[in-house]
Amino acid sequence: MTAGVDLGVPATQAIRSDEDVVRVRQLVRTTAVAVRLSLVDQTKLVTAASELARNTLIYGGGGSAEVSTVSDGRRRGVRIVFADQGPGIPDLDLALTDGYTTGGGLGLGLSGARRLVDDFDIRTAVGEGTTITVTKWSR
Amino acid sequence: MERVPILKIGDILLVSIQVDMSDQTAVQLQEDLAERIVATGCHGVIIDITALDIVDSFVGRMLSTIASISKVLDAETVVVGMRPAVAITLVELGLSLNGIRTALNVERGMELIAASRTDDWDEAPGDEDAETTATP
Structure with missing residues (x-):
C-alpha cells in the first residue's frame, strides 16, 4: 500500500475517448504545478499519465483517472488512480517488460510509466479490470 | 478534431505543433x-x-x-525545439527516436537540411570537384 494522506477533494476525469486522454494530461499538469513539482518532475508525471490513460482507453476499454494531492508529512505529491473494468492483464510480469505489446504500440507504456513515477502499484484480475496507482513526490 | 497546419517556406515544409494533440490529430498530421x-x-x-x-x-x-515516410518520399525530417525536460523524460521512458535528426532550433534545422542536400550532390558519382575540395 502506498503511503500518504489525501489533501482536498480528488478530481475525476472519465476516459472514454482520445480527447479525454488530453484532458487527463491537462488535469495532471495543473495539479502538478499546484503542488510545485519541478519542471522535470511535472513533465515525467504528465508523460506517465498520458501513457496510462491511453492504456486505460485502449486495453481497458475506457475507465477513469482520479487525480489528488497527497502529503506524507514531509513532502507533497500528486497521486493518480487509473481504473478500468476491462479484461485485466493475464501475465503482469510480461506486461511490465520493455517492448512487450499486444496493441501494436511500442510496448513502453506500462514499463516506461513505472520508471517515470516514484510509487507504482498495479492490481489486476482477469475479467474484472485493472487499477493502477502512481504517485510523484516533490523533492 | 484539431488539425496541425503545415507551412511551405521555399523548399521546406514547416510544422509547428502548438496544441496538445490527441492521438487522432497526430495520425492526421502524419x-x-x-x-x-x-x-x-x-x-x-x-x-x-x-x-x-x-x-x-x-x-x-x-x-x-x-x-521514415518522408525519407521514402525523398525528404529529410528534422525535429527542432525539444525542451530539456522533454529530452530527459524521453530517455527515461526508454524511447529512442530512431532515424530522427534533431536540431536546437528552426534556423539550425534549415541549415542541417541545406547541408544534407549539398552532401548528396557531393557524393554523387563522377563528381571530382567534391574530392578535390575535400582535401585541405
Missing part, C-alpha cells in the same frame, strides 16, 4: 504531411516541438514514422 511532401516536392520537413510540454510514446512513434 497523413497530411505525406500528401504535402508529394504535392509540393519539398525536400525538407521541419517539425517544431518547442510548444510541446511532453512527448509520450505515441507522439514519439509518430515523429519516427514521419521521418
